[in-house]
Amino acid sequence: MKLVLLGAPGAGKGTQAKSLSKELKLAHISTGDLLRVAIKENTPLGQEAKKYVESGELVPDHLVTKMVIERLSREDVSEGFILDGFPRNRQQAVELDDFLSTKSTCNYFAFYLDASEKTLIKRLSGRRICGMCQAVYHLVNFPPKEDMVCDHCQSELYQRPDDKEETIKNRLAVYNRQTAPVVEYYSKQNRLIHLKADAEASLVLDEMLKILATPFTLLKEQKKKV
Numbered sequence: 001m002k003l004v005l006l007g008a009p010g011a012g013k014g015t016q017a018k019s020l021s022k023e024l025k026l027a028h029i030s031t032g033d034l035l036r037v038a039i040k041e042n043t044p045l046g047q048e049a050k051k052y053v054e055s056g057e058l059v060p061d062h063l064v065t066k067m068v069i070e071r072l073s074r075e076d077v078s079e080g081f082i083l084d085g086f087p088r089n090r091q092q093a094v095e096l097d098d099f100l101s102t103k104s105t106c107n108y109f110a111f112y113l114d115a116s117e118k119t120l121i122k123r124l125s126g127r128r129i130c131g132m133c134q135a136v137y138h139l140v141n142f143p144p145k146e147d148m149v150c151d152h153c154q155s156e157l158y159q160r161p162d163d164k165e166e167t168i169k170n171r172l173a174v175y176n177r178q179t180a181p182v183v184e185y186y187s188k189q190n191r192l193i194h195l196k197a198d199a200e201a202s203l204v205l206d207e208m209l210k211i212l213a214t215p216f217t218l219l220k221e222q223k224k225k226v
């Protein structure tokens with residue numbers, strides 16, 4: 001089974017990808033993790049990416065695409081994968097298809113986790129991160145045991161400037177501009193599964209598993225009828 005998870009920051013892609021990968025025993029491929037590992041292992045792509053990260057710039061799309069393709073070429077994803085954070089724009093979606101079309105099957109579905117702006121702002125503005133080990137907490141949904149202190153390493157938690165309410169709206173606008181074309185691209189390909197994602201994570205996960213329990217061929221037929 002091959003899945004792509006789309007959704008705005010705060011829609012729950014990372015959380016759902018992690019749970020799905022456990023439930024379905026599929027490789028979870030997150031672009032954030034790929035970048036961190038490549039830099040840590042000092043691979044050629046990691047070295048290139050490091051230059052951008054260190055100067056506070058965004059890692060360019062073509063580098064991220066290369067990393068994802070390299071990861072998808074490894075043996076442990078032959079049974080399937082869950083892509084989280086990729087593709088971010090239409091160009092990357094096309095490049096992913098180019099690569100997958102060289103494989104025996106390029107049958108995959110894209111879940112679009114669609115949460116309202118109100119939900120996204122609530123989730124993102126409650127996020128707190130450990131400055132030391134990068135563990136992620138949430139004031140309401142996943143609070144640390146002790147106020148503003150990391151459960152794992154006892155360091156102080158902080159709010160990323162990105163997660164302050166006034167900047168969240170900007171992030172969402174940028175995201176929508178880039179990703180709306182990806183949603184449309186998959187919709188035209190008859191791959192898109194549109195899912196409301198305002199409910200709590202476990203309920204959204206149940207819904208996804210229910211949908212995925214439908215055989216893929218049937219799913220495709222059903223989608224054609226919609």
Ligand SMILES: [Zn+2]
Pocket residue numbers: 130131132133134135150151152153154155
């Ligand atoms: Zn920590």
